[in-house]
Amino acid sequence: METRLQRAAHLLDVPHLVVFTGAGMSKDSGLDTFRDADGVWSRNAPEDYASPEGFRRNPRAVWRWYLERRKQILAAEPNAGHKAVAALEQLLPRVTVITQNIDGLHQRAGSRRVLELHGSVHRYKCSKNCRGVPTLTPTPELDQTEPLPCPYCGALTRPDVVWFGELLPAEVWEAAIREISACEAVLVIGTSGQVEPAASLVWRARDRGKSLVEINPAPTLINGIAEVVLPGTAAEMTPALLAALVALHAAD
Numbered sequence: 001m002e003t004r005l006q007r008a009a010h011l012l013d014v015p016h017l018v019v020f021t022g023a024g025m026s027k028d029s030g031l032d033t034f035r036d037a038d039g040v041w042s043r044n045a046p047e048d049y050a051s052p053e054g055f056r057r058n059p060r061a062v063w064r065w066y067l068e069r070r071k072q073i074l075a076a077e078p079n080a081g082h083k084a085v086a087a088l089e090q091l092l093p094r095v096t097v098i099t100q101n102i103d104g105l106h107q108r109a110g111s112r113r114v115l116e117l118h119g120s121v122h123r124y125k126c127s128k129n130c131r132g133v134p135t136l137t138p139t140p141e142l143d144q145t146e147p148l149p150c151p152y153c154g155a156l157t158r159p160d161v162v163w164f165g166e167l168l169p170a171e172v173w174e175a176a177i178r179e180i181s182a183c184e185a186v187l188v189i190g191t192s193g194q195v196e197p198a199a200s201l202v203w204r205a206r207d208r209g210k211s212l213v214e215i216n217p218a219p220t221l222i223n224g225i226a227e228v229v230l231p232g233t234a235a236e237m238t239p240a241l242l243a244a245l246v247a248l249h250a251a252d
């Protein structure tokens with residue numbers, strides 16, 4: 001009798017795999033998710049901290065909020081889940097990570113092809129994109145609590161992350177569409193699948209007949225379209241899935 005893990009390994013043993021991740025991927029690194037009971041949005045209003053209007057209303061508060069998040073992220077380490085995702089690159093010909101996370105932990109774990117749909121907390125840009133989208137500016141020191149002006153035009157700088165109501169970076173989005181269209185399977189880890197257009201990539205994969213495996217400790221919107229759901233955390237289940245893939249290759 002094939003176990004769920006073995007079935008998942010068979011589905012993901014393909015020439016081109018996409019790994020689509022959300023905040024749950026970094027939960028085991030000590031970083032909060034957004035919509036869990038103890039999530040970021042249970043303590044902060046997204047319209048105040050993750051919207052252009054919130055930044056316009058109180059740039060200093062938003063600046064400081066991202067400074068604190070960047071401090072937590074820099075103090076965090078990639079977990080066993082991030083490392084297992086990176087290790088997939090040793091097994092499969094092409095692995096592309098498409099992440100909604102802004103923490104850079106996939107890259108720190110060793111993943112070499114990472115598309116950051118929602119930007120990065122480690123990059124800053126001019127809030128007016130004065131020289132072309134995005135006008136990258138120096139990333140401020142962690143003790144810089146006052147918003148820095150753009151060195152080119154003097155407007156305020158801000159984190160290079162995608163806020164609610166903003167478009168995703170066009171070239172990243174187009175690359176993500178290409179990867180989803182070209183891959184044979186998608187492994188979805190740690191996302192509630194509630195935020196568009198990012199989540200639509202998973203439905204796009206299903207509509208194009210790609211194999212779908214999901215890792216999540218809780219029920220999600222994606223359960224219904226995944227061929228195999230592995231109910232567990234990223235840090236536990238992703239290494240177990242990697243081991244099942246290794247066993248599959250060893251049996252060859």
Ligand code: APR
Nearest residue numbers: 022023024027033034035100190191192193195218233234
């Ligand atoms: N391992 C794996 N998944 C986990 C873990 C864990 N240890 N703990 C929680 N999860 C799951 C939750 O069950 C949930 O399905 O992670 C998911 C987190 O969902 P959200 O908080 O909605 O985060 P995400 O899906 O990444 O949100 C997408 O929303 O606020 C915006 O820009 C923000 O990128 C974010 C986007």
